[in-house]
Amino acid sequence: MEYFLIIISAIFVNNIVLAQFLGICPFMGVSSKLSTASGMSMAVCFVITLATVVTYLLNQYLLVPLNLTFLQTISFILVIAALVQMVEIVLKKFSPSLYQALGIFLPLITTNCAVLGVAINVVSKEFAFGGSAHMLNLAESTVYAFATSLGYGLAMVLFAGIREHLAGSNVPKPFKGLPIAFITVGIMAMAFLGFSGIV
Amino acid sequence: MANKLSLITKGFFKENPTFVLVLGMCPTLATTTSAMNGLEMGLATMFVLILSNIVISLIAPVVPDKVHIPVYIVVIATFVTLLELLMKAYTPDVYKTLGLFIPLIVVNCIILGRAEAFASKNGVLDSALDGIGIGLGFTMSLTVIGIVREILGSGAVFGWKFMPGDGALAFVMAPGAFLVLGYLLVLFNKIAKKN
Numbered sequence: 001m002e003y004f005l006i007i008i009s010a011i012f013v014n015n016i017v018l019a020q021f022l023g024i025c026p027f028m029g030v031s032s033k034l035s036t037a038s039g040m041s042m043a044v045c046f047v048i049t050l051a052t053v054v055t056y057l058l059n060q061y062l063l064v065p066l067n068l069t070f071l072q073t074i075s076f077i078l079v080i081a082a083l084v085q086m087v088e089i090v091l092k093k094f095s096p097s098l099y100q101a102l103g104i105f106l107p108l109i110t111t112n113c114a115v116l117g118v119a120i121n122v123v124s125k126e127f128a129f130g131g132s133a134h135m136l137n138l139a140e141s142t143v144y145a146f147a148t149s150l151g152y153g154l155a156m157v158l159f160a161g162i163r164e165h166l167a168g169s170n171v172p173k174p175f176k177g178l179p180i181a182f183i184t185v186g187i188m189a190m191a192f193l194g195f196s197g198i199v
Numbered sequence: 200m201a202n203k204l205s206l207i208t209k210g211f212f213k214e215n216p217t218f219v220l221v222l223g224m225c226p227t228l229a230t231t232t233s234a235m236n237g238l239e240m241g242l243a244t245m246f247v248l249i250l251s252n253i254v255i256s257l258i259a260p261v262v263p264d265k266v267h268i269p270v271y272i273v274v275i276a277t278f279v280t281l282l283e284l285l286m287k288a289y290t291p292d293v294y295k296t297l298g299l300f301i302p303l304i305v306v307n308c309i310i311l312g313r314a315e316a317f318a319s320k321n322g323v324l325d326s327a328l329d330g331i332g333i334g335l336g337f338t339m340s341l342t343v344i345g346i347v348r349e350i351l352g353s354g355a356v357f358g359w360k361f362m363p364g365d366g367a368l369a370f371v372m373a374p375g376a377f378l379v380l381g382y383l384l385v386l387f388n389k390i391a392k393k394n
Binding site for chain 2: 018019020021022023024025028070071072073074077078081107110111112113116117120121174175178179180181182183185186187189190192193
């Protein structure tokens with residue numbers, strides 16, 4: 001039951017883009033086409049889940065026992081950079097078309113604050129899903145990270161769908177491009193606000 | 200002299216990181232719930248930006264090209280850790296309100312962007328001035344967004360209440376952030392076109 005609540009909460013109630021403001025740059029950058037948006041969400045999903053597991057273990061078994069938690073930021077970002085490099089190599093080998101489509105945004109997953117944000121959140125914040133507030137264990141962290149990245153994918157794919165229509169519509173000149181995109185996301189965020197209070 | 204001055208002033212308008220380059224959107228949207236929060240976030244980012252610009256301009260000539268991004272990220276992360284420790288010690292309240300977004304300065308694309316585009320190619324003094332200029336531009340933009348959201352959302356400016364009752368709460372919450380930024384971008388586009 002708790003895992004179910006974690007999933008609902010991470011995807012809808014505390015959506016990473018629309019409620020937590022993480023990972024906005026790639027969200028705006030690659031969402032103009034549905035195909036790249038879904039490719040990017042898959043890459044991000046993979047990196048977020050993997051990075052959270054690795055950084056959780058790193059924190060639990062190395063930084064905390066050695067009293068080095070102030071090195072969290074620096075060590076986490078290095079782990080994430082290495083992971084992204086790995087994903088890049090694997091994609092290049094097995095799916096060159098996807099690699100081509102994601103282009104510049106793949107190395108940029110390193111600086112996608114959603115990845116570092118989730119990794120830091122799970123080791124430093126207490127969560128309450130239905131029950132009392134507590135630190136997440138490894139299984140809960142993994143589920144939380146995976147569900148959060150699904151939420152990222154959901155927001156991205158929905159937004160890409162809207163943007164494809166937006167491209168063909170007649171928008172006033174000063175609104176063209178990013179301004180109207182931000183206003184659209186604002187309205188989407190308002191819709192997602194309706195989920196608050198479920199969990 | 201005029202040249203040096205333009206390094207600082209370009210961040211306000213011509214190369215404004217928020218409204219022209221549209222970089223570093225996550226802290227921009229997340230921490231501008233009030234004018235004060237926006238200002239504090241801007242100053243924290245400026246601190247890291249100036250120091251990382253200085254160090255990167257010094258080490259850039261000796262860093263091998265292949266590993267320059269990881270090296271820059273480590274430099275930036277070092278200053279962010281320094282900032283975290285300083286803030287925890289001297290301004291714990293501010294650290295608490297800004298929360299997650301202090302460590303996330305590491306992945307603020309403005310900082311890595313300036314390192315790549317400016318500090319790695321220019322001298323120490325110019326890079327420091329560039330850091331000050333872009334940092335001030337960022338701080339100013341965040342404060343402006345914060346002011347607008349605070350006025351609409353809680354009827355106050357810098358905590359000084361001039362309207363009784365609550366404002367439109369949506370502007371303090373997530374949707375308001377996107378809407379205010381969107382409309383401010385429109386305004387900026389409109390003004391930029393006129394000039």
